[in-house]
Amino acid sequence: MIEFRGVSKQYPDGTVAVEGVDIVIEPHTTTVLVGSSGSGKTTLLRMINRMVDPTGGQVLIDGTDVATVDPVRLRRGIGYVMQNSGLLPHRTVVDNVATVPVLTGVSRKQARARALELLDTVGLERSLADKYPSQLSGGQQQRVGVARGLAVDPNILLMDEPFGAVDPIVRSELQQELLRLQGELGKTVVFVTHDIDEAFLLGDQIVIMQQGGRISQAASPAEILAAPADAFVADFVGAERGKRSLHLTEVDGRTVVVDGDGRPAGVLAP
Numbered sequence: 001m002i003e004f005r006g007v008s009k010q011y012p013d014g015t016v017a018v019e020g021v022d023i024v025i026e027p028h029t030t031t032v033l034v035g036s037s038g039s040g041k042t043t044l045l046r047m048i049n050r051m052v053d054p055t056g057g058q059v060l061i062d063g064t065d066v067a068t069v070d071p072v073r074l075r076r077g078i079g080y081v082m083q084n085s086g087l088l089p090h091r092t093v094v095d096n097v098a099t100v101p102v103l104t105g106v107s108r109k110q111a112r113a114r115a116l117e118l119l120d121t122v123g124l125e126r127s128l129a130d131k132y133p134s135q136l137s138g139g140q141q142q143r144v145g146v147a148r149g150l151a152v153d154p155n156i157l158l159m160d161e162p163f164g165a166v167d168p169i170v171r172s173e174l175q176q177e178l179l180r181l182q183g184e185l186g187k188t189v190v191f192v193t194h195d196i197d198e199a200f201l202l203g204d205q206i207v208i209m210q211q212g213g214r215i216s217q218a219a220s221p222a223e224i225l226a227a228p229a230d231a232f233v234a235d236f237v238g239a240e241r242g243k244r245s246l247h248l249t250e251v252d253g254r255t256v257v258v259d260g261d262g263r264p265a266g267v268l269a270p
């Protein structure tokens, strides 16, 4: 279990990124931190693996304050997947996945064998193993990033906008893949996104952040939809959903799909 207790973060320049946050993240569940740009999502995520240290409060993993754990040792049990995959460009796919296990003392041969298995796990052909990241599509690179995050077999997987930089179709595939993976692996996943639809799809728990790094609501998708905590949540959930809600209209005898802003999104085949 991951617990935030009264956590705040003020950066040295005075910016308050996170203010008095309390969250409980149950094991083997997915929690999505969602909110607009600058609402403190990445800062919160990075406090779990001590890439950022809080200036107030505590972050606990299974009851232990992470401030008391050596960061390098802590990160061995926590996978991290970032936007744009963060792969090393001069290393092959298999080496990118195997790098951290090798650093932690696993033999090269074993790490490579495990990396190849992980390519299977994330739905990549093993024939890609000896290619370089630039030879892969954006979606394939993100899958390698997920494989790398899983390489040390962590209990906790942190994902910072991992699907933000790919096109909507690939994004949808990656979301489905993550749901499948999570069903198989049952990690404790903490996922950051701007996209409320992505949050509703992936999250067991959704934490809606507002500017100034305060939580507006932390609850299941159903609870948030049924009873938004305040006008901010209602607006955030409603406005975002409205934008994406599609409806059909008839134009010149053809059925056109129109989004919530009135823009045509496609034409249905007759």
Ligand SMILES: Nc1ncnc2c1ncn2[C@@H]1O[C@H](COP(=O)(O)OP(=O)(O)OP(=O)(O)O)[C@@H](O)[C@H]1O
Residues within 6 Å of the ligand: 011, 012, 013, 015, 016, 017, 035, 036, 037, 038, 039, 040, 041, 042, 043, 044, 194
């Ligand atoms: N190292 C830093 N020094 C000073 N201010 C920072 C630093 N990192 C982040 N901030 C500020 O803290 C606030 C929260 O940033 P953070 O990146 O956590 O938000 P976010 O919700 O993840 O945003 P985004 O969705 O744009 O990534 C912002 O105002 C940001 O400018």
